[in-house]
Amino acid sequence: DGGITQSPKYLFRKEGQNVTLSCEQNLNHDAMYWYRQDPGQGLRLIYYSQIVNDFQKGDIAEGYSVSREKKESFPLTVTSAQKNPTAFYLCASQAEGNSPYKDGYTFGSGTRLTVV
Amino acid sequence: SQQGEEDPQALSIQEGENATMNCSYKTSINNLQWYRQNSGRGLVHLILIRSNEREKHSGRLRVTLDTSKKSSSLLITASRAADTASYFCGTYTGRRALTFGSGTRLQVQP
Numbered sequence A: 001d002g003g004i005t006q007s008p009k010y011l012f013r014k015e016g017q018n019v020t021l022s023c024e025q026n027l028n029h030d031a032m033y034w035y036r037q038d039p040g041q042g043l044r045l046i047y048y049s050q051i052v053n054d055f056q057k058g059d060i061a062e063g064y065s066v067s068r069e070k071k072e073s074f075p076l077t078v079t080s081a082q083k084n085p086t087a088f089y090l091c092a093s094q095a096e097g098n099s100p101y102k103d104g105y106t107f108g109s110g111t112r113l114t115v116v
Numbered sequence B: 001s002q003q004g005e006e007d008p009q010a011l012s013i014q015e016g017e018n019a020t021m022n023c024s025y026k027t028s029i030n031n032l033q034w035y036r037q038n039s040g041r042g043l044v045h046l047i048l049i050r051s052n053e054r055e056k057h058s059g060r061l062r063v064t065l066d067t068s069k070k071s072s073s074l075l076i077t078a079s080r081a082a083d084t085a086s087y088f089c090g091t092y093t094g095r096r097a098l099t100f101g102s103g104t105r106l107q108v109q110p
Helices: none
Strands: A004-007 A010-013 A017-027 A031-037 A042-053 A054-057 A062-068 A076-078 A087-092 A111-115 B005-007 B009-016 B017-023 B031-037 B043-050 B055-058 B061-066 B073-077 B085-092 B098-100 B104-109
Touching: A004 A087, A010 A017, A017 A031, A017 A087, A017 A111, A042 A062, A042 B061, A042 B098, B005 B061, B005 B085, B031 B061, B031 B073, B043 B055, B043 B061, B043 B073, B073 B085
Parallel strands: A010 A111, B009 B104
Antiparallel strands: A004 A017, A017 A076, A031 A042, A031 A087, A042 A054, A062 A076, A087 A111, B005 B017, B017 B073, B031 B043, B031 B085, B055 B061, B061 B073, B085 B098, B085 B104
């Protein structure tokens, strides 16, 4: 079945550590996105990518980094510079990155990151 | 308020009743999308309405769009306990990524 997979489901980070969240899709979608969700809140955009080897900062990119070396993969690294990383992280993808106004997003099941 | 801000923030109804939630936005839009999120899960796309459409239906869902008032509403008819979730609207705000509001938390009592 086609879909978008986020791993791990739960992740614990120690102070000062970098951690990488995985996002893989086999939908042949061009565009991929990372959002952060805090408890009881909406989604805030971290980074997005319309095409391989290109990505743009969202509203809260500080303390995060991404890469898009393959169409299927869009990993998110939470660096030690992100002072309050505890949150629920959601990855999404969308077909037809050059024409983003036709379809909705497909979301993964999320990664819950906790700082210990 | 934010782009794509939903209201009410929370809504509690009995099974069988209709649920209406609203989304207001500030800038011109190409389309507006509604999503559902069950607790602890990812969002699921429900329906997309384009700026030149006024109403759209999908099963028990009815979405309206009023571009003059910069608002949209999502109506869920004959609600079920399984409709309990948070509902978000998403819009494009001059970039090619959706901006979401804070959502409406719907509780359907059996």
